[in-house]
Amino acid sequence: MRLVLFEPDIPQNAGTLFRLGACLGLPVDIIEPCGFILSDKHLRRAGMDYTDLVQITRHNSWADFEAQRTGRLILLTTRGDRSHVDFHxxxxxxxxxxxxxxxxxxxxxxxxxxxxxxxxxxxxxxxNVAVTAALVIGEALRQTDGFPRL
Structure with a gap:
């Protein structure tokens, strides 16, 4: 499973999502352009030292990401037609x-x-996108038995 950030605007959210990926062992893809520089101090503060523990793949564009993607694309959106808890x-x-x-x-x-x-x-x-991602990733990892072992 992978966590994908489409052209993120807010460095604090990206940092929180990097930390989520690091803690749960999920690689994170960033589709650029970003609304901030990836070395932003707010990103570092939110991600703390976890940003060094996560595998981050940067894509120059949506087309670049699509050309490299494997697996299904699951979009989290307020326009979604079903709940994450009703999805396999x-x-x-x-x-x-x-x-x-x-x-x-x-x-x-x-x-x-x-x-x-x-x-x-x-x-x-x-x-918030980080809260949404955490809720949905939690359910996805529960369903797929993908949480790290204690």
């Missing part, structure tokens, strides 16, 4: 979060094998 994950899935400011373009929506959302209260718009 596979161990080679690529779980993607979109840009904090704009999500992902229609071409990415169209390429996704599944579009999932986290169930929320009716008046709530969305969760």
């Amino acid at each position: 994950f596979e161990s080679d899935d690529c779980v993607m979060v979109g840009r904090e400011s704009a999500g992902v373009p229609e071409a990415v929506h169209a390429a996704a094998d599944a579009r999932l959302r986290v169930p929320m209260m009716p008046d709530a718009r969305s969760l």
